[in-house]
Amino acid sequence: MGEVVVIRKMRPEDRRRIREICCQTGFGGESIEPIFDDPELFADLWSSYYTDFEPESAFVAEHIGEVVGYLLGCLDTRRYNRILFGRLAPRLLGRILTGRYHIGEKTRAYFRSLIAQLLRGEVVNPPLKEYPAHLHINIAAGCRRMGIGSLLMESYLAYLREKGVRGVHLGTSSLHTSALPFYEKLGFQLFGKKPTLFLGKKIDSIAYVKRL
Numbered sequence: 770m771g772e773v774v775v776i777r778k779m780r781p782e783d784r785r786r787i788r789e790i791c792c793q794t795g796f797g798g799e800s801i802e803p804i805f806d807d808p809e810l811f812a813d814l815w816s817s818y819y820t821d822f823e824p825e826s827a828f829v830a831e832h833i834g835e836v837v838g839y840l841l842g843c844l845d846t847r848r849y850n851r852i853l854f855g856r857l858a859p860r861l862l863g864r865i866l867t868g869r870y871h872i873g874e875k876t877r878a879y880f881r882s883l884i885a886q887l888l889r890g891e892v893v894n895p896p897l898k899e900y901p902a903h904l905h906i907n908i909a910a911g912c913r914r915m916g917i918g919s920l921l922m923e924s925y926l927a928y929l930r931e932k933g934v935r936g937v938h939l940g941t942s943s944l945h946t947s948a949l950p951f952y953e954k955l956g957f958q959l960f961g962k963k964p965t966l967f968l969g970k971k972i973d974s975i976a977y978v979k980r981l
């Protein structure tokens with residue numbers, strides 16, 4: 770790899786950079802700018818559980834001293850669901866209703882699409898009994914294909930094994946062209962694939978699993 774890469778647990782001061790990478794990579798590995806109005810809302814939706822409620826399962830990769838990627842983990846998806854519905858969603862809804870976020874047409878279309886996918890049952894959900902843990906991984910655009918994602922994943926899988934977790938799952942889609950071969954290379958198995966419509970585009974919703 771040539772230059773130094775350090776994999777370590779998240780620290781509180783990494784939160785801002787994690788949220789930035791989340792927004793720079795949140796649309797199939799690209800910036801969310803064309804599809805979402807307010808980066809704060811996007812980061813709250815997709816990263817705040819992990820940074821604020823389970824930071825001990827969050828890993829970052831530093832490349833030459835700068836955080837360039839993360840793996841946000843969760844040991845127990847049932848706990849995630851309880852916190853998501855019991856605490857995070859009400860908090861986000863409160864902020865939305867009191868005008869704390871900029872919600873324009875892009876964001877409305879995004880939510881319409883996401884909710885329609887859920888209502889049509891087009892998201893693949895592996896059984897939590899066998900695969901209780903889950904993860905999100907993203908590497909900044911200039912630092913991909915340097916082995917950083919693999920290092921983050923190795924650290925997370927070792928952590929899960931140490932905690933006695935029996936399996937892990939993740940959700941993705943055919944939009945994430947770099948991620949699919951990556952998960953397969955790392956020994957994840959395709960659990961299911963469902964055709965779906967996202968922002969007017971026909972894609973596949975995909976889930977991978979791995980026993981530990």
Ligand SMILES: CC(C)(COP(=O)(O)OP(=O)(O)OC[C@H]1O[C@@H](n2cnc3c(N)ncnc32)[C@H](O)[C@@H]1OP(=O)(O)O)[C@@H](O)C(=O)NCCC(=O)NCCS
Pocket residue numbers: 794797798799906907908909912913914915916917918919920940941942945946947948949950951952954
């Ligand atoms: C997917 C991602 C996390 C992989 O991390 P990475 O650091 O780039 O991956 P690595 O360098 O460790 O790659 C390991 C192996 O995965 C496979 N792989 C990774 N990226 C690939 C690509 N773009 N095309 C084909 N295979 C790829 C290769 O087999 C690679 O091994 P090799 O380079 O020796 O051939 C990263 O590319 C990324 O953040 N992509 C955009 C965001 C995203 O889609 N995140 C996942 C959301 S579900």
